[in-house]
Amino acid sequence: MPTTNQYEGIKHIARITTNFEDTCEHCKEHFIDPATATNHYIKEHGYKILYIGPESDISGMEHYHWTVTILGK
Numbered sequence: 727m728p729t730t731n732q733y734e735g736i737k738h739i740a741r742i743t744t745n746f747e748d749t750c751e752h753c754k755e756h757f758i759d760p761a762t763a764t765n766h767y768i769k770e771h772g773y774k775i776l777y778i779g780p781e782s783d784i785s786g787m788e789h790y791h792w793t794v795t796i797l798g799k
Contacts, residue, residue: 730754733776736798740767743781763793773797 742748742763748761749756752771757763767773777796783788 729799733798736776738799740773740797742795743792744792744794745790760765760793760795764797767797770799773799 738778740751742757742760744760747756747758748763750771753781755766757766762796764775768775774799775795776795777794779794780791781794784790
């Protein structure tokens with residue numbers, strides 16, 4: 727059975743995260759909610775979801791967790 731590469735043809739990546747507000751890099755619309763930002767990139771700019779999952783960082787003794795969405799087109 728042939729397999730397809732979901733990343734084939736991807737020329738540009740956008741990253742949306744739950745740990746800070748974001749602005750669309752194409753039209754400069756401002757987003758507080760990452761779900762709204764994700765939907766905007768899909769509907770207005772033709773992106774598709776490549777990955778949704780956890781991301782973390784350790785700063786000093788603190789461990790931080792958030793969710794990241796990677797979109798591509």
